[in-house]
Amino acid sequence: MTSTSLELERALEVKGLNVWLGEKQILHNITFKVNRGEILAIMGPSGSGKSTLLRAISRLLDHRTDARVRGEVLINGINVYTTNPYKARKYIGIVFQNPNPFPHMTIYDNIAVGPKLHKLVRSKTELDNLVRWALKSAMLWDDVKEKLNSYPAELSGGQQQRLCLARALAMRPKLLLLDEPTANIDPVNAKKIENIVKKMSREESVAVVIVTHTPAQAMRISDKVLFLFNGKTIEYGPTQVVASNPDHDLTQSFLRGEI
Amino acid sequence: MDNSVPPPREDKIFLYSLLPFASVIIAALILLGIILLDTSLPALKEYGIGLFMRNVWKPREDGPGEYGLLAPIIGTLETAIIAVIIALPMSLSLLILTEEMMPNKWRDLVSTLIDVMAGLPTILYGLWGIEVLIPFLRDHFMSFLHEKIGFIPLLSCQPLSGSSILAAGMLLSIMIIPFIYVIIRESYSTIPQSLVEAAIAYSSGWRHYVKFKIGLIKPALLGGLLLGFGRAAGETVAVALVIGNSFHLSSCIFAPGYTISSLIANQFANSMYYPLMSSVLFAGGLFLLSTGLALNYAGVKLIRRSRKLCQAV
Ligand SMILES: Nc1ncnc2c1ncn2[C@@H]1O[C@H](COP(=O)(O)OP(=O)(O)OP(=O)(O)O)[C@@H](O)[C@H]1O
Numbered sequence: 001m002t003s004t005s006l007e008l009e010r011a012l013e014v015k016g017l018n019v020w021l022g023e024k025q026i027l028h029n030i031t032f033k034v035n036r037g038e039i040l041a042i043m044g045p046s047g048s049g050k051s052t053l054l055r056a057i058s059r060l061l062d063h064r065t066d067a068r069v070r071g072e073v074l075i076n077g078i079n080v081y082t083t084n085p086y087k088a089r090k091y092i093g094i095v096f097q098n099p100n101p102f103p104h105m106t107i108y109d110n111i112a113v114g115p116k117l118h119k120l121v122r123s124k125t126e127l128d129n130l131v132r133w134a135l136k137s138a139m140l141w142d143d144v145k146e147k148l149n150s151y152p153a154e155l156s157g158g159q160q161q162r163l164c165l166a167r168a169l170a171m172r173p174k175l176l177l178l179d180e181p182t183a184n185i186d187p188v189n190a191k192k193i194e195n196i197v198k199k200m201s202r203e204e205s206v207a208v209v210i211v212t213h214t215p216a217q218a219m220r221i222s223d224k225v226l227f228l229f230n231g232k233t234i235e236y237g238p239t240q241v242v243a244s245n246p247d248h249d250l251t252q253s254f255l256r257g258e259i
Numbered sequence: 260m261d262n263s264v265p266p267p268r269e270d271k272i273f274l275y276s277l278l279p280f281a282s283v284i285i286a287a288l289i290l291l292g293i294i295l296l297d298t299s300l301p302a303l304k305e306y307g308i309g310l311f312m313r314n315v316w317k318p319r320e321d322g323p324g325e326y327g328l329l330a331p332i333i334g335t336l337e338t339a340i341i342a343v344i345i346a347l348p349m350s351l352s353l354l355i356l357t358e359e360m361m362p363n364k365w366r367d368l369v370s371t372l373i374d375v376m377a378g379l380p381t382i383l384y385g386l387w388g389i390e391v392l393i394p395f396l397r398d399h400f401m402s403f404l405h406e407k408i409g410f411i412p413l414l415s416c417q418p419l420s421g422s423s424i425l426a427a428g429m430l431l432s433i434m435i436i437p438f439i440y441v442i443i444r445e446s447y448s449t450i451p452q453s454l455v456e457a458a459i460a461y462s463s464g465w466r467h468y469v470k471f472k473i474g475l476i477k478p479a480l481l482g483g484l485l486l487g488f489g490r491a492a493g494e495t496v497a498v499a500l501v502i503g504n505s506f507h508l509s510s511c512i513f514a515p516g517y518t519i520s521s522l523i524a525n526q527f528a529n530s531m532y533y534p535l536m537s538s539v540l541f542a543g544g545l546f547l548l549s550t551g552l553a554l555n556y557a558g559v560k561l562i563r564r565s566r567k568l569c570q571a572v
Pocket residue numbers: 021022024026044045046047048049050051052053097
């Protein structure tokens with residue numbers, strides 16, 4: 001393989017990322033890579049900086065006046081922090097920790113608005129198909145196919161979260177950032193969503209970063225694991241290696257569900 | 260409220276002890292309505308609904324005279340509509356400017372200044388209107404528009420003194436811009452962080468992002484406009500200074516006019532010399548009260564709806 005194709009393989013590369021919120025340093029010198037078609041699970045106790053890391057990757061800290069970011073984030077080889085962030089986000093689908101569908105838009109529009117704004121579709125039929133595909137992929141189609149024109153407030157928490165997943169998938173992203181996407185969802189649907197994420201990464205070469213509190217989930221779907229503790233990487237490597245032979249006591253006890 | 264809990268028994272005593280204070284203010288409103296109704300009854304009996312639909316002002320000292328409030332009612336609506344039409348883009352631009360574009364230090368300065376403006380005595384705006392706005396409108400703005408596009412009925416009359424419906428509307432807009440701005444800023448700045456992030460994540464540029472957020476507060480924006488309209492319709496002294504105080508009914512906004520409030524302020528001192536005139540003025544007050552209540556109610560409801568909308572998810 002040539003070096004250029006190696007570069008292309010690398011969907012996401014984070015180099016020496018430091019984040020401060022106010023006076024407090026939240027992330028210390030984080031470095032990792034995710035190739036196309038690869039799934040990275042980020043684990044760590046509450047408050048360790050997992051959500052902040054996803055925000056820093058997608059430049060969602062920009063509008064916070066107290067946030068400071070140093071380091072590099074490359075998506076498809078392009079430094080996110082030196083390009084137009086809106087252009088960079090076109091390739092990112094993000095699902096936040098708490099469901100946040102647009103309350104003033106219908107279920108249909110929640111999913112359609114991103115592709116429409118980014119001109120990903122050329123016709124109404126194409127958009128309809130995309131919306132249906134996204135809803136089916138997020139395991140929500142059967143729940144909402146009769147009420148695409150009602151508002152997300154009518155949905156349960158878990159359904160809202162799946163709506164947000166559908167919204168992210170509809171962008172046909174090269175990089176999926178998922179912040180505990182199955183936390184509010186029943187085990188059956190959670191399993192199905194895991195399979196969708198896997199399928200996206202295998203078949204469409206999407207790079208996935210998934211934050212999870214469930215070691216079992218990380219084992220099931222990830223190729224790599226990054227373990228955060230107090231904003232520092234304490235473990236980073238292939239899932240099998242980390243699971244069978246963790247470097248750090250903390251990882252071990254976390255994996256055993258002790259912390 | 261659906262989420263309220265009944266207070267425990269011992270707190271009920273405290274609750275009841277608060278009731279007299281709360282009821283005073285409600286009673287004051289009800290009393291106001293009753294008094295206005297009572298005092299305007301003679302005029303309503305004499306002229307019927309025609310009082311609000313005819314344009315005539317012929318006071319007589321020795322008889323009931325003839326009165327119709329159509330011109331001031333139309334003037335009230337016209338000036339308030341002009342004010343809101345101008346205030347909408349202005350307050351929105353101010354909002355975007357302060358909330359999204361200015362560095363923190365400037366933003367605090369400017370929004371504090373606007374807060375202060377919203378609370379100034381309105382007579383100051385009236386004086387400024389006479390001194391600055393009217394001469395400017397008369398010498399530069401109105402005659403220019405009249406010459407260029409005078410074929411539009413709204414602009415068809417020869418501007419004379421500058422005191423006009425337009426002057427009143429513009430003055431009112433300057434008074435309600437800060438008012439509307441404060442209302443929509445409250446909603447805009449309290450859009451939950453999670454929705455702000457979603458808006459950023461799915462916008463294809465800064466302009467879309469701002470549009471997203473404006474979309475989220477649309478009910479509050481509409482509510483703010485309604486409250487602003489109510490405010491403009493009720494403003495008195497400043498309008499009386501610049502509107503020209505004429506019963507002339509015209510479709511042209513360069514012509515002088517009247518509003519209900521300025522009519523009451525101007526005529527009330529005279530009204531004791533004429534039978535029924537004060538009753539007519541009170542009927543005007545009744546009109547203001549009922550429209551004001553309806554507008555404010557709708558406005559407040561909409562603003563609440565906006566808040567609820569953002570909390571729904
Ligand atoms: N605005 C802020 N100012 C200062 N510190 C903040 C701010 N927001 C978050 N933090 C801190 O940043 C740290 C990381 O928060 P983050 O939400 O990234 O954690 P997390 O790993 O996602 O936790 P969880 O598993 O509970 O979601 C926490 O210690 C939190 O207290």
